[in-house]
Amino acid sequence: MKTKLFILFSIISIGLFVSDIKANPNGKNIFTSKGCAACHQPAVDSVGPSLKNISSAYKGNLGQLIDFLKGNGKPLLEKGKFAGQYDSVMKLQLNQIKNLPAKDLKDLAQFILSH
Ligand code: HEC
Numbered sequence: 860m861k862t863k864l865f866i867l868f869s870i871i872s873i874g875l876f877v878s879d880i881k882a883n884p885n886g887k888n889i890f891t892s893k894g895c896a897a898c899h900q901p902a903v904d905s906v907g908p909s910l911k912n913i914s915s916a917y918k919g920n921l922g923q924l925i926d927f928l929k930g931n932g933k934p935l936l937e938k939g940k941f942a943g944q945y946d947s948v949m950k951l952q953l954n955q956i957k958n959l960p961a962k963d964l965k966d967l968a969q970f971i972l973s974h
Pocket residue numbers: 890893894895896897898899906907908913916927928933934935936937938941944945948949952953955956967971
């Protein structure tokens with residue numbers, strides 16, 4: 860009985876540890892504190908594309924998303940509902956994050972891709 864409980868607790872704590880890495884608290888914190896959440900919701904397109912749609916456009920390509928966040932990449936979602944909104948809306952937002960330390964940009968990109 861004790862062994863079973865121990866195994867159960869181990870599985871739960873490993874699970875929590877892994878989901879913590881996936882959710883990336885530092886990335887989430889940057890995302891919220893820089894005001895990104897005002898235009899980007901987790902699963903529904905609003906002013907900007909949802910994190911889920913951004914994540915599927917980048918297909919797990921962390922380096923490409925980091926390039927975009929640094930202001931060096933071309934937007935992938937600049938069509939349909941968001942046509943013409945990169946230059947007028949999103950490009951300005953990048954000014955406040957493109958000079959963040961590399962680790963912060965990586966955490967931010969990982970947070971976005973976790974959706
Ligand atoms: C005022 C609204 C607004 C805010 C605030 C905002 N965005 Fe955006 N974002 C947009 C719009 C509109 C688009 C769609 C244009 C485009 O595809 O780039 C977009 C697109 C994006 C994309 C997809 C780029 C692509 O490849 O198409 C990413 C990634 C992104 N935003 C990240 C962020 C981050 C990180 C922040 C916070 C620093 C942020 N956004 C803040 C409006 C906003």
